[in-house]
Amino acid sequence: MAKHDIDPNYMDPNYEPVVNHSDNTSFQQVLAARMGRRTVMKGTAGAALASVMGLGLVGCSDDDDDNTAGTDTGSNTDTGSSTAIEFKAVAVSTDNTVVVPEGYSAQPFLAWGTPITGSYPEYKNDGTNTGEEQEQQMGMHHDGMHFYPIDQKAGGNSSTEGLLVMNHEYINQSALHANGATYDVNGNRPADEVRKEIAAHGVSVVHIKQNDNGVWDIVFGSPFNRRVTGNTEMDIRGPLRGYEKLVTKYSNDGTETRGTLNNCSMGPTPWGTYLAAEENWHGYFANSDATQPREQIRHGVGSSSRYDWELADSGADQYVRFDISTKGATAQEDYRNEANTYGYMVEIDPFTPEQKPQKRTALGRFGHEGVIFAPAVEGQPIVCYSGDDTRFECIYKFVSKQPYYAATAGGYLLDEGTLYVARFNEDGSGDWLPLDLEDADFKAKVDAAVGTDVGSITGFTGFDNQAEIHLNTRLAADIAGGTPMDRPEWGAVDPNSGMVYFTLTNNSRRTEDDVNAANPNPDNQTGHIIRWAEADNDHTSVSFEWDIFVFGGFEGTETVVDGEAAITLTDENIFASPDGLWFDYNGRLWIQTDNGYEKDIFGNDMMLAANPETREIKRFFVGPQGCEVTGVTSTPDVKSMFVNIQHPAANWPDASDPRPRDACVLVTRDDGGVIGA
Template sequence: MKLLPLALFVNHDGTSSRASVTCRYKCGDACSHAVPNTSGGQYFGDIVRTAMTRRGVLKSGAVAVLTLGAGGALAACSDESGSGADGTTTTAGGGQAPAGTAFTAVAPNTEDAVVIPENYEQAVVIRWGDPVLPGAPAFDFDRQTPRAQEMQFGFNNDFAGLLPVEGRPNTHLLVVNHEYTTEPFMFRGYDAENPTLEQFQTAIAAHGLSVVQVAGEPGSGRLTPEFGPNNRRITANTEFLVTGPAAGSPLLATTADPTATRVLGTLNNCSGGITPWGTVLSGEENFNQYFANADQVTDPTAAARLKRYGVTGGASERKWERFDPRFDLAREPNEVNRFGYVVEVNPWDPASTPVKHTALGRFKHEAATIHVTDDGTVVAYSGDDERFDYMYKFVSSRKMMPGAGQASMRHNLTLLDAGTLYVATLTGDEPDRIDGSGTLPPAGRFAGRGQWIPLLRTGDDGRGESLVDGMSAEEVAVFTRLAGDRVGATKMDRPEDFEPNPKTGKVYVALTNNSKRGADGTPAADEPNPRNNNKNGQVLEIEDDHAGTEFTWNLLLVCGDPAAADTYFGGFDKSRVSPISCPDNLAFDPHGNLWISTDGNALKSNDGLFSVVLDGARRGETKQFLTVPKGAETCGPIIGDSRVMVCVQHPGELDGASADAPASHWPDGGTSQPRPAVVAVWPAGGGRVGV
C-alpha cells in the first residue's frame, strides 16, 4: 500500500471551535476565568525564561503560525526522512500501513454527520433518552420527567467502557459517563434565570452513569441495547460511600451527613477507565461550577481554597441552589469538598454502593487509569484538567488478587484505599533552547526526565500520613492542588486523559491546550509545554518506573496544522499526516497503536478520532478515522478488533442555537432535536479494523 500525501490542511485562525454555550455548561467557562493556580511553583515567574521567550516571539514573528500549501516545503521535513523515537534518522513513507491503521483517512469537514472511512459502516448504539431500565417510557422530548430520566440513558455521554459478559458470547456491559447537562438544548423555552423544579430534577437525573447490556450480531459490529440483570442508572442523587483519609473528616461534614462518609451523587464525570478486576473508574472533573455563593464565604482560608479550585462568584449557571441547599455554599460550605474524586463503580452488582476514593486526591480528575506491575502492584494515573495544573499517580501498597471470585473482588475493591499519592515534576534536556515558538531543540525532539514527589501515604487502616510540610493528611486529600503547589509540581497544559499502553507499559498524556501559556503573570513555555499561546495541545510519552519515583519523557506529538512550523509528529513526514488539534481522550487498539479523540478543534473543522503509530519508521504517522457532527466533541473511544466506538457529546451545541432553534438534527435526521449518543463503526462485511 503506497503512502500518499494526505493534503488535508485546513485554513484556521487558531481559535478553539468550542461554542461559548458549551464552555458555560461543561466547565463553567474555565478558560475565560483567571488561572486558579497562582502559586510560585516550578517555572512560574522565571524572569530569564520569560524574557527569552518574549525575545523569541518578537524575533520569529509569525513563525509559530506559519502555514504552507500541502505540497509546500516543510522546514522540519524537507526530505523523506525524520527523527526516530531515539533521535536517530529513520526513513518515512512507503510500505504497508501498520496493522490497525490501514484505512483511508477522513478529510477535515464540518458536516452534520459522523463521517467514517470508505468501506466502513456505522450505527447508533444508544442515545440520550433511550430506555436503560425496564418500564422506562419511550423518549418524548416535549414530555420529559425526572422519573423517566432516571430510567433512561443520560445526557452528554463521555467515557465509555465495554466489559464482556461471561457465558454470553458477543454480549457486553456498556458503562458510560454522563458528564453534564446543557439545559438550553434539553428544554424548549428554557429560561436560564428561572429554571423550573422539574427541569432541575430532570437534569439531576441526566447526570451520572449508565450501565446497559448490549448484544452483538454475527458478521457485524452493531450493538443493540437490552434489559440485562446489571442494567443501572447512577445519578446526581445516588448515594456514594467515602473511603480513604478524608472519610469522616470535618472538612467533608454537612448538615445532611455529619459523619462525612456518605455523599449524594456524582457530578461532571468526564473520562474514566476499566480496572483489571472488572470495575469502572470515573473522574469527577468540573464540579466547581455547580456550587453557588462562594462570594459569601468570608473565612480567608476557606475562600482561598475555593478560589484555588475555581469556585467563585454568586449564583451558579444552573441555579440548582434554589432547589437544594447542598449547592449553596452560604448554607453548606463543605458540600463542594465532597466532589472532585475518582469514583469506582462495580457494574456487576447493581445493588452495590459506588465509592469515592479520597486517597487518590481531590482535583479536576479527567480520569483514572490502571497499570499493574509484574508483582501485582496497582498504579493509578490521573491528570488535573486545568491550565497550569498537575499530573498525579497513586501506587497501591496492596497487591492485586487474581481471579474472578467474590473474595478477589472484595479485596481488589480496596486497592485504591491504601498507598501513596504522588505529583510530577518534569525537567527538559535542553531548557535553554525553548523560546515559546515550538521550535525543536537541536536534538530534534522535546525530551527530559521527571520525578514523582510523594504527597500522601494512606495505611491499611485508612488513616493518612501527610508528606507535605504544613498540611495535615486530610488537607492533602481534600486540597490536593495546594499540596502540589507546595512541593513545586510542574505546571502543565491541561493534562487530560492519562493512559498506560497495555503492550509496552509506556504511559501517554493528552495535554489539550493552554492559550494562557506565556501570557503576563503566567508560566512561560518549557520543554514539555513548548509553545506560548498553545491552542492545539500536545501528547506526552512517559517511560515510568511505575511503582518508583523516576521517569523519562518525550513529546510524541505537538499538535496543529502539519504545515505550521510549530508542529511535530514524532519525526514523521508532516506532509503525510492528518491535522489534529486539542487531544482529549486516549485509547489503544489490539496492535498497540495509540488512538486520540479531540475536543475543541482549533483548526476550524469538526472534532475527530485519530490513529497514531508509536514505533518504527512510521512513528508519529497520524490519520483521522472519523469526524463527529458539527458542534460535537469526540469522547470515550473504544478500539477493538472488530469495531470502533465513540461517544458523540453535545452535537449541535453552537452559539445561537437551542432547543427552539436546533443547529443539528443528528442522529435521527429530519427536524428532530440533536441527541448525544454512542456510535459503533465497523468494516463493511465484517473483518478487522484497520487491517
C-alpha cells in the first residue's frame, strides 16, 4: 500500500528495495509464440500480451445477463441481489473532497486521533497528544478493515451493530507531532515521541452501533474497544515458535515478541477472527553489523531505520530492540533476531480482548499484503492465499493439515499445513509448488542450489529444516520456481464462482527482458488484475487455470480475449495501479487504487465496482487530494459501506484543522438501498 514509483530513498516509508534478483520464468520466447492469441492489452497505453486460459474458467461467461443471484459468503446473509452495477459512474476528480454517485452520501468517521478506549482522551489538533493518549485513540494511516456483526459468534448477521476492525499502516510524523520528529544535540529522539509513533501503528477494534435514525457511532465504554500497537505483547505460533533464530533478550525461548507494524490489508477468518498483515516491516530495524544474515538481506534491512526508534533518549528496552546489531555474546543478550519476529499474519480475536495476538508463522514470512480465505468446507482443509507486495515477488497459498469443523475451528488450523508458491505458466495453466523439504522435487531443487548464488543471496548454504523455509520464504520461493509478479497486493475470492482474484499494482522496473506471461507489460505503470480457477473448483488443488481480468490504463485501453474486446476503458472507468480488492456479499467486485502516475489524467485515487461475469466496471468513489483509497467492508445487508482514506495531502476531512487526518468514510444510499445495485 501507499508505495509509488519514487526515487529510492530508504528513509521514505513508501520505499521498497528490489531484493529479488532471481531470473525465474522469463518468457520472451514463449510470448512471441503466443502473439495474437488469448488476451491482449491494446490502446493508448501500448500493446502487450498476457497469458490466459479462457476455456473452462469458471465465471468467464460472455453472457450479458447481469441477474445472477448472490450467495452466502460466510456471514449468514443472502440479499438475493444481482452482481449488476446500476449507479451512474462518477467522473475523475482532483478536488479535496470525497465524490460518490448521485443518490449516495458519504460521511467521515473514526478519524485518526478519535478516542476509542481507556479514558477517551480528546484529539488535539496542535499535535500535543502524548504517547499514552495515542494508545487510546484511533491510529494513523487507516488501511484494511472488516466489519464483524455483534452477534456473529452466535450465528447472527446484525447490520446495525458490530465491531469494525482496521489496520494502521504507517505514520506522518509532521502531522503526528507539534513540530514533527525532533532530535536532541546527541542525535537522540524524545522517548514520548517514539512511544506515540509506535502507538499510532497497529490495529483498532471499535464497537459501533447504528441508532434509530440510521446514524453510526462508537459504543463508548464497550469492553471490545481496543488498541493493538507496535508494542503489544504477542505470541509466536506455528513452525517458528521456539526456533533459535527467534530468540531475543525479551523472549529467551523464542515464543513471544512485541508489536505488529506496517499492517496493510487483512483477512477475516472463517471462525470470526482478524488477521493483520505485516508488510514493509524491514524498514523499522537498523543493523550496523559488517554482514547480515540472509533472512535480513532478502528483505532489504538496512543500517539505519525509518523512524530512528532505537535512538529514544530513555534507552528503554522497548525501543532499543529496533537496533538489531549484534551486541551481546548470545542472542539471549541482544536483539539480533528481533526482525525475525516480524513479517507474518497476526491473528487478533476482536471478541476476546484479553487474548494476546498470535503471529501465525506457518503462513510464511515475507511482505504480506493480506490474506484471503477460500470458503470453508466442513471436514476439508482450510485454504488461504497471500501476496508478497514487492516488485518481482510471488503469490502464496496455504493448505491446512487439519480439517475444518465449524464447531471447533480456531487459529490452530493455521499452525500446520503446506505452504505453496504460484507458478503461472505461459499457456494459461498454473502450478502450486510446495515449499516443503519432504517434497522430493523441492528437496532436489534445494540440493542443486547449494553453493550457487540465489537472487540476492551469495553462496546458498541450503535449509537445515522446515523452520528455515518459513523464516526465509522468499528464498524458498526463488528456488522452487515461483513466478515473480508485478507487486501482488490484495486478493479476493468470488463468492459465486470460487475464482481467486489478485491485483498486480504496478512495476516500473520490469523491462522487455524480464516480462512473463502473467506480467506482460514492461514499465508497467498502470497495473492489472489477474484471476484463476483452481482445478475441479477445488481450492486444495495443486494446479489452476488463469487469465487477466482487466488491464489498468488510459481511455481506449482494451483487454482483448480471443480477438474480441472484453472491456474497453472509458471516462467512466479509467484507472491505474489497482490495489485494494474485495467482493461484497452479493458478488460485486470492488477495486481501489494507489496511483502515483499521470495524476492529471487519472485524478485522485478511487474505488470502482465491477461485475465479474461481464467485466463491466464503473467508478463509484473518488477520494480527496493526495490520498490512497484503501480498505473496504460493509454490513451484511450491504447498506452501510466503510471505505478508508489514507494519508490525505491537506486538511481533510476538516478544513479548519491544520493537520490532515486519515479517516474512514461511511457510504450509504439516500433511499436506504443496497450499495452498488
